[in-house]
Amino acid sequence: MRYVSTRGEAPVLGFSDAVLAGLARDGGLYVPEEWPHFSAADLRAMRGLAYPDLAVRLLTPFLGGEIAAPVFDKMVREAYATFRHDAVCPLVQIGPGTFVLELFHGPTLAFKDVAMQLLARLMDHVLAEQGRRATIVGATSGDTGGAAIEAFAGRERTDIFILFPHGRVSPVQQRQMTTSNAANVHALAVEGNFDDCQGLVKDMFNNHAFRDRVALSGVNSINWARIMAQIVYYFSSALSLGAPDRPVSFTVPTGNFGDIFAGYAAKKMGLPIERLVIATNDNDILARTLASGEYRTRGVVATTSPSMDIQVSSNFERLLFEASGRDAGTVRRYMGSLKQSGAFTLDAKDLSRVRAEFDAGRADTKETAATIGATLSRSGYLLDPHTATAVHVAATRPSGPVPMIVLATAHPAKFPAAVEAASGIAPALPAWLSGLMSQEEHYAVLPSEIKMVEDYVSRHTKAVR
Numbered sequence: 001m002r003y004v005s006t007r008g009e010a011p012v013l014g015f016s017d018a019v020l021a022g023l024a025r026d027g028g029l030y031v032p033e034e035w036p037h038f039s040a041a042d043l044r045a046m047r048g049l050a051y052p053d054l055a056v057r058l059l060t061p062f063l064g065g066e067i068a069a070p071v072f073d074k075m076v077r078e079a080y081a082t083f084r085h086d087a088v089c090p091l092v093q094i095g096p097g098t099f100v101l102e103l104f105h106g107p108t109l110a111f112k113d114v115a116m117q118l119l120a121r122l123m124d125h126v127l128a129e130q131g132r133r134a135t136i137v138g139a140t141s142g143d144t145g146g147a148a149i150e151a152f153a154g155r156e157r158t159d160i161f162i163l164f165p166h167g168r169v170s171p172v173q174q175r176q177m178t179t180s181n182a183a184n185v186h187a188l189a190v191e192g193n194f195d196d197c198q199g200l201v202k203d204m205f206n207n208h209a210f211r212d213r214v215a216l217s218g219v220n221s222i223n224w225a226r227i228m229a230q231i232v233y234y235f236s237s238a239l240s241l242g243a244p245d246r247p248v249s250f251t252v253p254t255g256n257f258g259d260i261f262a263g264y265a266a267k268k269m270g271l272p273i274e275r276l277v278i279a280t281n282d283n284d285i286l287a288r289t290l291a292s293g294e295y296r297t298r299g300v301v302a303t304t305s306p307s308m309d310i311q312v313s314s315n316f317e318r319l320l321f322e323a324s325g326r327d328a329g330t331v332r333r334y335m336g337s338l339k340q341s342g343a344f345t346l347d348a349k350d351l352s353r354v355r356a357e358f359d360a361g362r363a364d365t366k367e368t369a370a371t372i373g374a375t376l377s378r379s380g381y382l383l384d385p386h387t388a389t390a391v392h393v394a395a396t397r398p399s400g401p402v403p404m405i406v407l408a409t410a411h412p413a414k415f416p417a418a419v420e421a422a423s424g425i426a427p428a429l430p431a432w433l434s435g436l437m438s439q440e441e442h443y444a445v446l447p448s449e450i451k452m453v454e455d456y457v458s459r460h461t462k463a464v465r
């Protein structure tokens with residue numbers, strides 16, 4: 001299996017190099033050259049497999065033979081042994097035909113752990129094989145950062161720098177990033193929003209001299225391995241509801257479009273998914289794009305689901321590549337226009353291909369709070385605000401006899417203020433995180449200026465070539 005850039009002007013890479021590359025050198029995102037495919041018989045044979053066994057079965061084709069089977073098997077088992085639920089990602093019914101897929105049983109209580117625990121092990125292995133170190137940079141609206149720091153803290157071959165928007169993440173999220181004592185961890189509070197942080201990370205990758213000097217790698221969902229690992233829970237949940245003999249639909253709380261793109265990948269791999277529904281908060285660029293065909297950025301507004309406070313949705317580029325029939329020239333045209341004018345308009349055929357697979361809806365802050373309260377009274381289930389946006393959107397699109405699986409991307413205890421205001425219940429952190437809020441914080445505050453950030457990274461990484 002080889003990996004190609006969505007912009008068609010970067011080297012084609014094997015799996016290990018794609019994992020280390022993060023962003024492609026032409027500014028695009030890596031995608032597999034073709035989608036592995038599993039037949040209905042293959043899928044039936046996967047029913048009942050334990051989560052790690054299923055992950056090994058589904059993900060092995062993506063490795064292109066570059067990681068020995070026993071090594072990968074061990075990594076997967078170790079990654080999912082960090083989860084506090086035997087099923088890893090359990091499915092809970094909250095209403096007739098509506099299920100919640102709990103993705104928050106990992107060490108930092110968000111779905112990011114599912115991919116990050118595996119990615120850290122993959123990167124360690126590849127770096128050891130190549131005998132080198134890497135400087136990891138990541139942008140976060142709150143959850144990627146904590147999950148990455150947890151997964152990479154203390155690892156010998158990486159220094160990790162996480163950029164988060166100063167004052168715009170929840171107190172729990174902030175402490176998950178700022179209380180690590182590991183020498184290779186650097187939390188950077190940037191004076192800006194998530195889009196500024198993500199822009200800085202992409203600028204670092206696009207500065208090839210800097211990128212090569214510090215051996216840059218990325219842990220955002222620009223990294224293909226992040227998406228790859230997230231494919232597995234689409235299969236595990238659908239199989240448990242009768243796939244491939246019964247289709248399912250998914251509603252996904254969406255920001256950077258990585259999680260729902262993993263659902264698209266699962267469909268391309270043979271999973272019968274009827275609809276993929278994008279749920280956004282007030283930062284509704286994707287809902288607007290599906291309605292009008294125009295992708296136009298606006299200022300980010302702060303909401304009670306801060307991890308989805310995103311306007312420039314990175315992985316939408318991967319979908320554009322697919323929808324245009326894998327035409328890198330079209331993707332370059334769209335991305336050029338986005339850079340120049342903050343907008344692009346999808347060609348009619350590309351838009352109709354997107355609409356053929358996806359629906360989209362939004363939930364504002366009031367609707368999100370009302371959904372938390374109503375779901376608690378109806379089914380006794382306490383939602384976090386991100387998941388609540390998706391439960392709201394799913395309810396506006398009845399899926400008939402097809403079960404609707406809503407991805408529960410975070411534990412309510414990560415957002416206690418919003419959850420308490422909506423439900424009257426202040427969710428407590430689990431015992432293993434109970435000391436978090438009283439630990440000492442370490443972080444630097446930086447302006448949203450590329451030179452300042454690059455200088456900080458250069459001075460603090462050990463991976464200079």
Ligand SMILES: Cc1ncc(COP(=O)(O)O)c(C=O)c1O
Binds near residue numbers: 256
């Ligand atoms: C809790 C939570 N829900 C949803 C999202 C959106 O996921 P994605 O960026 O993959 O669309 C995020 C951030 O990525 C998140 O942290």
Ligand SMILES: N[C@@H](CCOP(=O)(O)O)C(=O)O
Binds near residue numbers: 144220258
């Ligand atoms: N919501 C994310 C934003 C970054 O997304 P990623 O999936 O590209 O890492 C966060 O919590 O940081």
